[in-house]
Amino acid sequence: MSTPSHFLKQLIPPVRQWQGPKTDRLVRKPGKFGLGQVPANVVPDATTTMVCGFCATGCGLNIHMKENEAVGLTPATEYPVNLGMACPKGWEALTPLQAKDRATAPLLREQRGGQLEEVDWDRAMVVFCERIKEIQAKHGKESVAFLSTGQIVAEEMAFLGALSKFGMGMKHGDGNTRQCMATAVVAYKQSFGFDSPPYTYQDFEESDVIVLIGSNLCIAHPIMWQRVERNPHNPEIVVIDPRKTETAVAATQHYPIAPKSDLVFFYGLARLLLEKGYVDHKFIAAHCEHFDEFEKHIAQFTPDEVEKRSGISIAQLDQLAETIGAGKRVSFWWTMGVNQGHEAVRTAQAIINIALMTGNIGRPGTGANSITGQCNAMGSRLFSNTTNLLGGHDFSNQADREKVAEALAMNPELIPTETGWAYDQIIEGIHAGKIKALWVVATNGSHSWIHQEQYREAMEKLDFLVVQDMYATTETVEQADLLLPAAGWGEKDGVFINSERRIGLVKKVAKAPGSALSDFNIFRLIAQYWGCGEMFSRWSSPEHVFRILTKISQGQPCDISGIDSYRTLDELGGIQWPCRPEDVEGLTQDNQRRLFSDGRFFHANGRAKFLFSDPVEVAEPTDDEFPFILLTGRGSSAQWHTQTRTKKSAVLRKLYPQSIYVEVHPEDAEKLGIEPNDTITVHSRRAEVTVTAMVTPTVQPGQLFMPMHYAKTNQLTKASFDPFSRQPSYKFCAVRVVR
Structure with missing residues (x-):
């Protein structure tokens, strides 16, 4: 067996000197490949298609190559997701790779308070392993944790999850x-x-009623909105959202629900649908359970109660019930406006319950459909060893552990018997002194985590903070003891899984700068230096790992054992799971795949469950001192999360305000003496933030809206969490405004 240093020499080629961005490579001039995305003086010699690396829509992009390196891109016209369309971020997908602040070599902070200084990979690996082993020896193996991402490819997620655990x-x-x-x-x-x-994007085009809940599709997922616009059935488009968003303006019906009154609202809607007879009792009897209990539960949510709690009138509620009842193919779609709440799981299940009780599932144009955020969030959900054991298996199930261990050729005793802490519990563990070292991979929690200052304080309490990232300037890197420079999207191979469960290819079309490595090869290197390299000897390339994952998935609802190679994915334009061997032939005829068309669900008895709870109050209601509700969310289709990548593009920066702003209703502005573009201060119980006032009726009186992309926003938010999912409630906190 080779020594770690010998392995290092094999893994890292001679370092090419990083000279900064090649600005001439992406000069915007009229070009051969559409909208100026290829310099006019460059003639590509090849084109390859891969999946975009921003959101979970999962668009196909044609990457135009010259001498084996990307020189531009255009949307892929035949890719079944976007059909030749791309949002502003997609058009600029290559630009972040050329940023000046790329991490090009490992950086080490020898002493607290000192500077991060460049070291070689050997030194970085020795320090990484020695420091973590020392902490584990002193405080126990549970004293070290990792925080991962939905941004890296599934093979890297699986490698991190297997290596760490x-x-x-x-x-x-x-x-x-x-x-x-x-x-x-x-x-x-x-x-x-x-x-x-359960859905495919084709359902946007086949519904006659589309219900969007807490989803500003026009801005957050513009390609999905364009799929809605392709719908030939003149659908009713219903938006349920406190704000009059761009999507609400484009819709046929808008219900400006009071923030976090969703559960009462949907229980009341279900009650009204039942009263009006818009219930598929035959479907419920054959395919569901606990409906009788649900029927009794919703009896208390009268139209009067709904109006009182949600602000939606009895007449409006009746109109919505009639719209859904008259629909033959009704689809329900939700995203962060539902997910990021204090009772979010039960709210999502209230939506699912309405789809089930009306029989709107398993057929084209129907479904209770969650829209994913990050490009590979679905890959993380299935293959990262965080919410479940690899492939949707259960850590606590001995048979599952043995199956996964056999596929990995590992001792099943090495697999933990329980899942481990969620993100917020890890942060709490740091504050409690139980977590002493943290390994952060491709995420920027010092910007994005709720109650930001509390997170930053946690990072300072750690004995050792390792950050693995493609940039050297994120807020989390600024607090790190060790930075491991990683390749980004387009600089490595692997797969992403998008919102509709479609597995698509990511390809290496550019070289990473300096001595930066793909996350996959960083994990290989750590395994060698840690001393468990033999355990991962078969993990020699992303495609080898992908084949292992297909084996692990066998027999699961997400079975992808029929996908034998990356080439198959490439030829078919991505494949939705499940894909067993017998499914492959049919994909050439129809590459759209829905779940539950046979009415069978994944519980042991094949039935779906009606689940419900009594509504509970928000953690921080408004009062005389803090009378406004602060909402957060997507600000522009040109921004992405913490802007770590989108702000690298001059084109994208022109498409949104550079300074943080807050939306204020004109009535509130008049009462407070606020004029448009005034500088005001928003106070919460945790912080105060100076912002620019945008006076607009898009928010309701008593409510404010601030985009999440600006670093200051999460100084204000309150750290409260859904009890079932442990997801943060970003969408509601109490604030006051001072001119």
């Missing part, structure tokens, strides 16, 4: 997908028996 003995690890999709995961698992979004 099976090879290094960590118990606790979670992903930043906890911030966006944990609610949908738990809701589907409890209701359907597995984390299983």
Whole structure:
């Protein structure tokens, strides 16, 4: 067996000197490949298609190559997701790779308070392993945890999850997908028996009623909105959202529900649908359970109670019930407006219950459909060893542990028997002194986590903070003791899984700068230096790991054992799970795949469950001192999360305000003496933030809205969590405004 240093020499090629961005490579001039995305003086010699690396829509992009390196891109016209369309972020997908602040070599802070200084990979690996082993020896293996991401490819997620938990003995690890999709995961698992979004994007075009809940589709997922616009059935488009968003303006019906009154609202809607006879009793009897208990539960949610709690009038509620009842193909769609709430799981299940009781599931144009956030959040959900054991298996199930261990050729005793802490519990563990070292991979929690200052304080309490990232300037890197420079999207191979469960390819079309490595090769290197390299000897390439994952998935609802190679994915334009061997032939005729068309769900008895609870109050209601509700969310289709990548593009920066702003209703502005573009201060119980006032009727009186992309926003938010999913409630906190 080779020594770690010998392995290092094999893994890292001679370092090419990083000279900064090649600005001439992406000069915007009229070009051969559409909208100026290829310089006019460059003639590509090849084109390859891969999946975009921003959101979970999962668009196909044609990458135009010259001498084996990307020189531009255009949307892929035949890819079944986007059909030749791309949002602003997609058009600029290559630009962040050329940023000036790329991490190009390992950086080490020798002493607290000192500077991060460049070291070689050997030194970085020795320090990484020695420091973590010392902490584990002193405080126990549970004293080290990781926080991962929905941004890296599934093979890297699986490698991190297996290396940390099976090879290094960590118990606790979670992903930043906890911030966006944990609610949908738990809701589907409890209701359907597995984390299983049932739809295909084709359903946007086949519905006659489209109900969007807490989803500003026009801005957050513009390609999905364009699929809605392709619908030939003149559908009713219903938006349920406190704000008059861009999507609400484009809709046929808007219900400006009071923030976090969703559960009362949907229980009342279900009650009214039942009274009007818009219930498929035959479907319920054949395929569901606990409906009788649900019927008794919703009896208390009268139209009067709904109006009192939600602000939606009895007449409006009646109109919505009639719209849904008259629909033949009704689809319900939700995203962060539902997921990021204090009772989010039960809210998502209230939506699922309405789809079930009206029989709107398993058919084209129907479904209770969660829209995912990050590009590979679905990959994280299935293959990261965070919310479940690899492939949707259960850590606590001995048969599952043995199956996974056999596929990995590992001792099943190495697999933990329980899942471990969620993201917020890990942060609490740091504050309590139980977590002493943290390994952060491709996420920027010092910007994005709720109650930001509390997170930053936690990072300072750690004995050792390792950050693995493609940039050297994120807020989390600024607090790190060790930075491991990683390749980004387009600089490595692997797969993403999008919102509709479609597995698509990511390809290496550019070289990582300096000595930066793919996350996959960083994990290989750590395994060697840690001393468990032999355990991962078969993990020689992403495609080899993908084949292992297909084997692990066998027999699961997410079975992808029929996908034998990356080439198959490439030829078919991605494949939705499940894909067993017998499914492959039919994909050439129809590459759209829905779940539950046979009425069978994933619980042992094949039935879906009606689940419900009594509504509870928000953690921080408004009062005389803090009379406004602060809402947060997507600000622009040109921004992405913490802007770590989108702000690298001059084009995208022109498409949104550079300074943080807050939306204020004109009535509130008049009372407070606030004029448009005034500088005002928003106070919560945790912080105060100076912002620019945007006076607009898009918010209701008593409510404010602030985009999440600005770092200051999460100084204000309150750390409260859904009890089932542990997902943060970003969408509601009490604030006051001072001119």
